[in-house]
Amino acid sequence: MEQKKLFQIIGLSLVLSSIFLTILSLVFGFSLSQQRMEYYKSEDIHFEKFSVTMRDGIDIKGLVYVDEDLEEKSDNSVPSVLFIFGVNSRKEKDFDKVYQLVNLGYAVFTVELRGHGESGGLSGFIGKEPDDMVEVLDYIEENYDFANSTHFGLYAFSFGGGVATVLQAIDDRIHASVIYHPLSSIDKFHSIVPFQNLIGHTPAINDVLEIEDGYKACDEKNTENLLLIHGKEDKVITYKHSVGLYEQLDEDEERDDIELELREGLDHGPNENDEDSLKYSIVWFEHFFHDSSININNRDEEIKDINLREVEYPSSSLPFDLIFIASILMFAGLFILVLPSQMWSLTDSFKSDFELIIGRHVEANGEYKNMLLWRSVFYLIPALIGGIIFGLFNPSYFYGYFLTIPLITIGLMLFIKSSEYENFKDEWKMWFENSMKKTLLSSLIIIIPVLLFVTIHNYIAIITINEPIPFFSSTALVYLLIGFSVLFADLMLIRGWKLKHSLFLIGLRSLTLLIFFLFVPIPEFPFFGEGYLVHVLIISLIGVVLWIGILATKLMKLVIKSEFSSLLIVLLPLVVFLTDRFFRLI
Structure with a gap:
């Protein structure tokens, strides 16, 4: 068999294999979507997406989870918790935490900060985000009659924790907050990563060093009912951030509503995923929203009574793995089909x-x-x-x-x-005459598989409540x-x-x-x-x-x-x- 014919057969086989795997990826994606919808139904969880248009026109995307019976209430009686995640995180993150709170009778609102995921715009690096979250709370108050919009809970992590420290200081509707390893001091962050001249001025940031962070925004009068949780081995944001903020808010250590939980042996990620840290959070929220007899100053004893429910949330990476492989096969197939006859010089x-x-x-x-x-x-x-x-x-x-x-x-x-x-x-x-056609053809060989991957990946992510790119x-x-x-x-x-x-x-x-x-x-x-x-x-x-x-x-x-x-x-x-x-x- 001549070389050109052999290349055509191999290339065509790879393209057809790619199409087959793409279809298979969609089939498994639809299956996972159905499993998750059935799971929400079996757990009596109502969920929906929401979008809030900010003062500058960008949209902040979010999800709400609430028990189906509580969703029908219209008396603003359901305790509601706003989740603000860390840098690079998405609104679909940490369903295990969401699940525990929903089963305890909370409505949970998760959001993506500007410049993250499906939310629009560029990150303001804490400069714009607290005001964004004020507008999100306004939206919840106006559109969800079940939510207790005068006493919100705030559950935040890392970069989102930096946003949360400012938010709870400027919005009186925040009643109780649990914040993991907050980026509360931009100056301390810059002492580790000198960030300012790498980025400079952007459409969303005028001067990083002038941004109001938690240290500047928080004081003893505007901050209450705050639990800080920080791993002592945290190398991303050192625990000294939280120690400094805690000492600023409770210098004489006389307040019972400002607490710092330092977790021995835990780094940044392990602290967020630690079950005891989650239990400390639940103890804190339960005290302020459901049972004031819970002793928040003796949390080590109180967490012994917290039993986390097992989360059997359907999960599979197979649809995404298949479309990834399909895209590689599409590239290889197009490469072999086109290049031998047009460009390949061996x-x-x-x-x-x-x-x-x-x-x-x-x-x-x-x-x-x-x-x-x-x-x-x-x-x-x-x-x-x-x-x-x-x-x-x-x-x-x-x-x-x-x-x-x-x-x-x-x-x-x-x-x-x-x-x-x-x-x-x-x-x-010479460039134009010798390279233009070759450049167009070879560029298409690369662009088509990438667009295939992103398009199918994002479609599956949307229908399965996962993270689109x-x-x-x-x-x-x-x-x-x-x-x-x-x-x-x-x-x-x-x-x-x-x-x-x-x-x-x-x-x-x-x-x-x-x-x-x-x-x-x-x-x-x-x-x-x-x-x-x-x-x-x-x-x-x-x-x-x-x-x-x-x-x-x-x-x-x-x-x-x-x-x-x-x-x-x-x-x-x-x-x-x-x-x-x-x-x-x-």
Whole structure:
């Protein structure tokens, strides 16, 4: 059988297998959805989604869970608890905690903060979120007649705990709060992660250091009925955050309604998942909402009477695993179907292409040396100008160094031709004539499987009350722009260079960082070690990593025949991962 025919059969088989697994993924997704609906019904739990439009037009998404009999009440008598989760968390999280409270007669409202999940906008890093939650409470008060809207409970974690410390101080409707390891001090957080000049000013953040955090917002008069729970081994937010807040609120240790529970041997995640921590929370809420005879100052004894109900919530990752595999098979199938006939060179041209990539054909004459010089100079100029501008107006590495400066660099590099061409127009013409069709085809091979994965994954997530990937957002576009601009600027710099001269990139990239650093400094990273030598070493390491990335991109071009698509094959899946796992700041 001829090679082309064999490739077509293999490619078609993989595409058909992908379609079959996609259908199977949907079948299992529908099955899981039905199981969960039946579970809610068997447990007499009413749940529904809600959306609240904020003062600036963005929507905050949430879920409400309540016993079906209590949902029918209209006398505002059902104790209601607002859940605010940590960074990167979604409204669907922690059903085990939700379940315990619902079975004790509470209505539970879970929300996604701005810049998280399906909620809109960019994160305000505690600057906007407390006011958002005030509007959420307003919405609950206006739309849910069963909810006791004058005495809310507040259950919050980590970053959400930082929001909650401010919220309970500014809204009198908060009656009792349980907050795990709150990010209550932004200054202390910055002493660990010097965050401010990495992000700079965003549409949602003017100055991180001016944000009102829990330390600034809370005092003895506006804070009551607060339990802080913090693991003593917490490495994400040290327990000193909570100790400092506790001492600020109860300096003389005379108040019974402000308590700190330090959990020995527990880190950040284990504390959130610990059953005793959950029981402490239940004791606290039960005292303030159901039974004031419960002794909240003797919690170790009281939790002995708390029996957690077993949660048999239907769960399966199979639908998501299947669509992930289906997407990989779709990519492989399209790759094999299209590339052999259009681009794949495994014969004589492979050697010539490799020699082209390493620059063996390039003659190191005077014109070549001038190209090296001028490109190097114009590679540094944007860092100098950009450093001055961003140092004055927006000290941001994301928007400045990793986005704006590379885009300007690309523009400049386009006009400095490679030595083998008469002028830059001839070089542009060659790119257009030789690469356009290949780039479009190879890009589609990557885009189609990614869209298949995101679309089906999100559909299944929605019908099964799971977490969709917020891929279709402005942040995803910014991530792509940053990735393309940084790498493409370097590709444009070293195009037509001999491989040995491309090593200059390590020094040039490090030098641009140092230039930008003069105008937009970053404080020392304590976990990397002290001293500016550490900065220099990190900067040099970035240069090495980017050079390796550029070399890998050029080698991938041997198969894909398009540098743009070589970048896309890495960046697009990476952006899917980033939008799924990280909240949106830029």
